[in-house]
Amino acid sequence: SQQGEEDPQALSIQEGENATMNCSYKTSINNLQWYRQNSGRGLVHLILIRSNEREKHSGRLRVTLDTSKKSSSLLITASRAADTASYFCATGLSSGGNEKLTFGTGTRLTIIP
């Protein structure tokens, strides 16, 4: 099964509300990253949190990481229509000095104006 699984698979909220997405993973990691993908496009990096960090902020984004539960959450505050996209978590693990990312299944977020 997937290293990263996201919950919920899809989420629809009213503009202005907060959106929370969760990611669970199975193995030890060096870092966890969140990416956004607009329909039919490539991914855009949002935020990276290291395994020794518990919380990180970037603008309207807040990411938490609980390595004991092997889970992370992404909170988008005061959502906007432009936040409509799919959001993926990706876990990073170094092997032989190099790092690969394993992507989760994604959460499809729809912001209703």
Add this chain to the structure above:
Amino acid sequence: EADIYQTPRYLVIGTGKKITLECSQTMGHDKMYWYQQDPGMELHLIHYSYGVNSTEKGDLSSESTVSRIRTEHFPLTLESARPSHTSQYLCASSTLGGRTYNEQFFGPGTRLTVL
């Protein structure tokens, strides 16, 4: 905006044709990746490269091949396209990090349809 380019953006081709998907980046990144993504699904790593003349297979088995003759260029080739190859192909790059954790920069993707 990340300077990583993919061409073509869309390709519709018949079964049995040979195709090459182009990926170029102007950021001087050593690491480059190819992912395959079906609509609404997760990304699967199919190839990666840590530098010139370095190529490795990813987690998902793929009939495609790649080459890395120049740092900035990482083309993907399918010798004989089949309908099962229909998917979106995403190219990405990142800097060599070792113990430094780096984000990946993605191209816009190539949506391939094999009839």
